[in-house]
Amino acid sequence: MKHAYLSGVLLAVISGMAQGAVSLSGTRLIFDGRYNEATIEVSNRSNAETLIQAWLDAPREDDQPGDTRAADLPFALTPHLVRMPAMGKQTLRLLYEGIGMSLERESMLHLYVLEIPRRSPAVQQLSIAIRQRINVFYRPAGLAGNPADAAQALIWQRAQSANATLSVRNPTPYHVSLQDLRINGIEVAEYRLLAPFSDASLTLPVLGTKRSVPEALSFKAMTDYGGQREHCAPFQGGQPFNVPLRTPDSHSLIGKC
Template sequence: MMRRSIPVFLSLISLFVTPHVCASISLSATRVIFDGSRKEANITVRNGSQTVLVQSWIDSDQGDNTSLPFAITPPLARVVANQQQLLRILYEGSGMPSDKESVVWLNVQEIPQTSLSEANILQLAVRQRVKVFFRPPDLPGEAAQAPAQLKWKLQKEGGQTLLTVNNPGNYHVSLADLEVGKTDKAERVISATMIAPGEHRTFTLKVPLQSVSSPLSFASINDYGALQKFEVTLNFQEMSSATPAEVKEQQ
């Protein structure tokens, strides 16, 4: 009897409380490049239609976020409609690797303000999350050259065709639209991923390749959010590097 009453109870709640999701804010960039020779990096939060509270914090994918040597100011700010707020990301000066680029995440969450007339509206906080690329001072190499320095290899193992990529450089490479094979029969390996400095990654192709060599294409997202196309001619058991194809703005 209790189980039957639960759906009825939830239906009654929905008559009085209307869920309302509002994304009022936008960020001035899709990523933050933190120059380690400077004390801070900035990003702007733009507000649109209504007054909101903006809560910001830094975290990582490792789980232990209390030890990250970064701070956000202001961590909580009230931003009125059609105004903007500058967020400053501060670095303590130590605590991050000095021999390679690191990535942490900036979280910006908007909390809509509720008026008395909206008492029966359930408003949900909307969070945006962008990467912060921390680059130590005097780091060798250039981030723009990192995609072309990736090393690719095809190999057969147990009846499967494996695609391996190695990033020998000091910078992360953000990949998109990774495809193997000729244009009319290309296999989408992955839509988006990121290869860290020194990382080896292996993908299993769904369709085994029969030819000795095969074309590979991918796009890499640069510091400005633009997509740069690269092409590689793959050969079994041989390491291959990419060459740039074209550049276009990310949509």
């Protein structure tokens, strides 16, 4: 290449701690199984040229990217390495081989985009390579139900025991991303991703030395386009219940909503 960039050995990779010049056109990507490809746009907002590297990987518990050469995924990503001019744009294409993914539920992958700045001529100046990651949801064609209604289909239930917990079951074939989960206005979880057909358990909040008496559950559910929809509902004792979309009448009907 004509310009010098930092070598991989010297990269200081930071996620969520620094703001780079490269941005993605979405915070998530839905791969519609009716088609054999999906795209996302990358923009270089700076006045300097930069290099980006992109790759797909399977989700990992340690939240660290693995060796993409060893990832056995039926997808191709192109281009995976490209030099972007100042204020330039680049479209990344995800291509599916057509076999290898579940046809009964959504599958989740991680898309990584690494921004590698040009080597600084200043001896004492630190250059930082910034890595971004978004979720890619492969959605096979023909799944039952509407993904926009998946959050309302979640089944919640409060355990009637000394160690009070709140269980939730996702009976849908879609991933449901929840944010700002609260009970009586008290935060229980900042973010929770519920996989298709999965179960999870949350500990109820504590007020002082006594456990609170839950009255209402509220949360925000992310849409396919990265937006948020608010949900709120009263608890039904120990009975299972669903949490519908918040309405203008929610506050008058449910004090905590």
